[in-house]
Amino acid sequence: MSDPKTIDLKATFEESGIKEVLDQLDRELVGLAPVKRRIREIAALLLVDKLRVEHGLGSETPTLHMSFTGNPGTGKTTVGMKMADILYRLGYIRSNHMVTVTRDDLVGQYIGHTAPKTKEALKKAMGGVLFIDEAYYLYRPENERDYGQEAIEILLQVMENRRDDLVVILAGYADRMNRFFASNPGFRSRIAHHVDFPDYTPDELRSIAELMLKEQNYRFSPEAAQAFKAYVEARMGQPHFANARSVRNALDRARLRQATRLFETTDRTLTVEDLQTIEAPEILASRVFSGGIEAERVEPSK
Amino acid sequence: MRLTQGTFSFLPDLTDEQIEAQVRYCLKNDWAVNLEHTDDPHPRNTYWDMWGTPMFDLKDPAGIMYELAECRKVFGDRYIRMTAFDASHGWESVRLSFIVNRPAEEPGFALERTETAGRQQVYTTRSYAARQPEGKRYG
Numbered sequence: 001m002s003d004p005k006t007i008d009l010k011a012t013f014e015e016s017g018i019k020e021v022l023d024q025l026d027r028e029l030v031g032l033a034p035v036k037r038r039i040r041e042i043a044a045l046l047l048v049d050k051l052r053v054e055h056g057l058g059s060e061t062p063t064l065h066m067s068f069t070g071n072p073g074t075g076k077t078t079v080g081m082k083m084a085d086i087l088y089r090l091g092y093i094r095s096n097h098m099v100t101v102t103r104d105d106l107v108g109q110y111i112g113h114t115a116p117k118t119k120e121a122l123k124k125a126m127g128g129v130l131f132i133d134e135a136y137y138l139y140r141p142e143n144e145r146d147y148g149q150e151a152i153e154i155l156l157q158v159m160e161n162r163r164d165d166l167v168v169i170l171a172g173y174a175d176r177m178n179r180f181f182a183s184n185p186g187f188r189s190r191i192a193h194h195v196d197f198p199d200y201t202p203d204e205l206r207s208i209a210e211l212m213l214k215e216q217n218y219r220f221s222p223e224a225a226q227a228f229k230a231y232v233e234a235r236m237g238q239p240h241f242a243n244a245r246s247v248r249n250a251l252d253r254a255r256l257r258q259a260t261r262l263f264e265t266t267d268r269t270l271t272v273e274d275l276q277t278i279e280a281p282e283i284l285a286s287r288v289f290s291g292g293i294e295a296e297r298v299e300p301s302k
Numbered sequence: 303m304r305l306t307q308g309t310f311s312f313l314p315d316l317t318d319e320q321i322e323a324q325v326r327y328c329l330k331n332d333w334a335v336n337l338e339h340t341d342d343p344h345p346r347n348t349y350w351d352m353w354g355t356p357m358f359d360l361k362d363p364a365g366i367m368y369e370l371a372e373c374r375k376v377f378g379d380r381y382i383r384m385t386a387f388d389a390s391h392g393w394e395s396v397r398l399s400f401i402v403n404r405p406a407e408e409p410g411f412a413l414e415r416t417e418t419a420g421r422q423q424v425y426t427t428r429s430y431a432a433r434q435p436e437g438k439r440y441g
Binding site: 094095097116120122123124125126127128162165166 | 354355357359360361362363364365366368369
């Protein structure tokens with residue numbers, strides 16, 4: 001009350017340049033409204049925290065470790081990179097690089113192999129963000145001599161002691177993550193922000209497809225757009241559905257079929273238009289329409 | 303006698319902040335920064351023991367400063383130097399090397415003169431510290 005000094009939150013916000021990142025997030029990522037809202041909240045909190053520190057109202061580095069839960073292909077890695085950008089612009093990390101690791105990068109194969117491996121990954125991520133994909137694989141309760149536990153211990157220690165140097169983001173399926181946290185309470189208490197990624201709706205998946213095609217200078221013919229709508233709806237009901245990643249794979253296969261069709265077109269000369277357009281048959285040839293995904297090659301789950 | 307060698311041999315010992323600044327410079331140039339240690343101070347002793355593995359692909363000095371702290375915990379009574387290796391084609395060698403840790407007491411060197419045939423003199427530099435076996439030389 002006694003301090004008449006005013007604080008221009010708006011100006012600080014503009015200065016930090018996170019508005020740009022948030023706008024980019026809005027532009028480039030279709031849907032994901034709850035995630036975007038959550039990211040905005042976190043950004044606001046961090047900005048206010050930073051101001052508080054500047055005005056002597058607090059000095060502790062806040063815990064920044066996060067967990068991203070959601071089904072495959074819902075944009076966890078992409079949002080992770082944006083998060084690195086936001087944290088960097090707010091000055092919580094020294095560079096906006098993100099190192100993505102999985103169990104294989106952290107856990108060794110024999111005694112004494114795990115600690116150096118984990119430390120090396122941590123060192124590479126220092127100053128930035130360490131993104132641990134499918135973090136629950138670190139913990140294998142069925143094997144009590146599993147080296148994952150060693151990696152977990154090192155991680156916990158670094159997450160606690162070197163908060164200035166490193167932000168850890170754990171990512172994976174929601175239910176398995178919950179089980180992982182339940183059996184490793186140390187992680188839960190060290191993670192400040194839990195962000196849940198919802199599945200995409202069919203409409204969102206279609207806009208994602210159009211965005212992906214546009215990036216590669218392709219487009220659907222009107223009939224193909226219709227066919228793709230049917231495709232998405234059929235594909236969502238089938239197993240191994242991986243949201244945006246399934247869409248990407250479907251488009252890749254459609255491009256393959258388009259190229260084959262162009263090769264077989266011998267009755268006329270091709271135009272630039274032809275090279276750009278994906279026609280309905282290329283979508284309809286998918287095995288999703290005939291017998292389902294089980295008949296198809298299993299997609300590599302990343 | 304204070305041992306000097308490497309890039310900043312004419313300067314006083316660097317503080318940790320200054321070391322970190324040097325590391326940042328090295329990383330900016332895409333050099334891999336490594337730590338080496340020894341307890342044989344002889345100037346002709348070029349091959350020091352390496353601390354851990356070479357640290358390629360690091361983006362931030364924090365990882366290297368962490369390893370330096372670890373190395374000091376174990377070999378705080380020895381000489382530790384930091385080397386920056388440039389892997390780019392045509393260089394493929396160490397670009398920067400400087401001492402980051404030294405023993406509390408450095409007894410220095412003795413110059414031995416040996417007379418050989420024809421009254422010729424042969425000189426040998428011998429470190430006082432190296433009279434002890436390896437591992438027991440300082441402190």
